[in-house]
Amino acid sequence: MKIEHVLAGFVPESRGKDGLALAVLLARQTGARLTVAYVHTPAWTTPGPGRIDAEWRAYVTAEAARTLEQARLLLADVRDLPIDYVLDGNRGSGRGLVQLAGRTRADVVVIGPAPGGVRGRIRLGSTADQLLHASPVPVALAPRGYGGEHPPEIRRLTVAYRRDPASDQAVLEAATLAARMGVPLRLITLVVHSGQQARMDEETLNRLRETVTADLRAAARGHGRLEVAVEVLEGRNVATALGGTDCEGVMLICASSETGPLRRVFVGDISSKIIRSASCPVMMLPRNPPKKPGIIGKQGKL
Incomplete structure (x- = not known):
């Protein structure tokens, strides 16, 4: 970007x-x-x-x-x-x-x-x-x-990540912007376990944590000298999950919903909840075709 x-x-x-x-x-x-x-x-x-x-x-x-x-x-x-x-x-x-x-x-x-x-x-x-x-x-x-x-400056960019092409593209865009601004990048995934998910046994929940952590680490690789951290946030809803991380001096970046039109910003249900729950500025990216192959796979949690 x-x-x-x-x-x-x-x-x-x-x-x-x-x-x-x-x-x-x-x-x-x-x-x-x-x-x-x-x-x-x-x-x-x-x-x-x-x-x-x-x-x-x-x-x-x-x-x-x-x-x-x-x-x-x-x-x-x-x-x-x-x-x-x-x-x-x-x-x-x-x-x-x-x-x-x-x-x-x-x-x-x-x-x-x-x-x-x-x-x-x-x-x-x-x-x-x-x-x-x-x-x-x-x-x-x-x-x-x-x-x-x-704050006197934006100190870190954070990407709300899920394993899909739109989020992979968002990571690439955010990494370019972070390097230009001279700030570190963080990738977060939200694991919201409410309703049926609240009844998951600990073993299933641990497997989910391992999966999304592996997805985050894979997305964090290949960005040169840029410092990229990863974090899994959990809670009964989006607000409590986001409340578990430091947002001071942060700008949060989200990809548009994959169901929206190309080259337009389009907010889905989860992105809307993130915007309303975040205690920092949020930037929504338009849905653009991937510039290069990313980490494609089944949808994870956000």
Whole structure:
């Protein structure tokens, strides 16, 4: 994965600051340029009687410009990055960001959480939903409060791994990005034993642990001098499993569901649970054809 252009979607609330903080860290550590965009609802363009429509369009344009000025003020102290500011009209903010990503050739889109979420967690709203089912480039989501309590840098990339082609490709992409950022890589697999799995005997559970550990170790090989750690996380649900690992200074990377369209981000059930349960930023990768043969086999646990 090569990141040379980061597109940050901004909203005039504290959650807009959360997305900006993550976008700045990503741009700074990858040497990318940053574009901050505010996608606003466009004014009605059909001419009407008198000057009412013209005045309304002027009002909408002025309000959008004032909103984008808030982003400029928030980033006034960021002097080490080239930053562009863009306004765009679209009835769907997520769809607008997808189109902007294409027009500006952005390599990743970054947004903050939807309103009303728990501090330290990611809440998905309509903007994220549109992006997570249509974006042709990775989508990075910041948790609530990240703008005020984010680490000085991203210290490690972590890939949520399962043994399938999409995850193998995600490991390759993440390894490239980790090397570019100069940070270590960690591969994790979640073993969630609830419902019927909760009644598994210890011997069966141990065999499962051995299998997923072997899968992780195989996926961790062949990345040159990059430091790659592996970890199996267990719990009765995704949240408790993720709670058993250190997420300080981490960005979690997930592959799209294999059932989604090629070259688009598509979130499946497990990925959605990971996004909502993670206490760190999460980046979802679009589903792309593998660049080279990976570790192909029957699906493991995630």
